[in-house]
Amino acid sequence: MHALEIVTLSKRYLGKRLKRVDALQDLSLEVRTGEVFGFLGPNGAGKSTTIKTVMGQIKPTAGHASIFGRPATESSSRLRVGYLPENPSFYEFLTGREYLHFVGKTFSLNNSMITEQSEHVLELLELTHAADRPIKGYSKGMVQRLGLAQAMLHDPDLYVLDEPMSGLDPLGRALVKEIIKNLKKQGKTIFFSTHITADIEVVCDRVGIIAKGRLMAVDTVENILQSGVEGYQIQVSRHGHVEELLVAKDRLKEFMAELVTSDAVVERIEPKRKDMEAFFLDIVSKEKHSAQ
């Protein structure tokens, strides 16, 4: 059983002047229990539409989703989810601590549990110092961190996070990545959307790439990075003289054969890989050209 399963999900919005927007087209994917799955796509690709559909905020035109084997449409299945919406906004007249209390009540936690968990998540998200100030005075990054704090409050098994690093400075981004890694260590499942490839490389086990409402690729981060080997940086020494050479992938065999017959010694070989950004740009630009 998967933590999250999305089956042939489609969503058609009626936009301005009743213009149809096919935001999702036959999108299927599964998120395995215990993994960190990055949902990567450019602006307008359909990431938030997917997430809002899973969380029951919008109705799909077709298809369905399940959470730990139960229909996502049942509110009881969503009790196991910690959800961070895109651009979270809260009752600004409440303090951070009061807001967490309110969230705890909606999850039917008892008062001592709420107090204990609130202290824990406030500390994790470095918000303890601001806990008794009204949210109105929080910076954008603090609001985002409070968004993650409220998602963690009831210690859910699955996290669905829409752009969790958005609006955060480098320190905040590093903090959230560390939290995601720790949640994985605790056996939690994390599904998060982003358009920033560097976020994926550091924390994800697998990545799904979405463009124009369609899922273009799903693979492990490891496979993607391995498959992107374009050539080799080779250091050779000859009579005490060291040289750095860049050899194309398809020239390696030939190059090594030549080396054997020469008096050069290989000191180091390092594969030169396309990074996640190049892989992502390739996929997205292919989709752009095929649509033209």
Ligand SMILES: Nc1ncnc2c1ncn2[C@@H]1O[C@H](COP(=O)(O)OP(=O)(O)OP(=O)(O)O)[C@@H](O)[C@H]1O
């Ligand atoms: N309520 C709506 N009415 C009409 N069109 C919509 C609505 N919400 C989203 N869309 C359109 O659906 C498509 C997918 O939007 P969505 O917000 O899901 O993308 P996204 O990948 O989350 O983008 P971003 O990274 O910019 O947040 C876009 O073309 C968007 O304009």
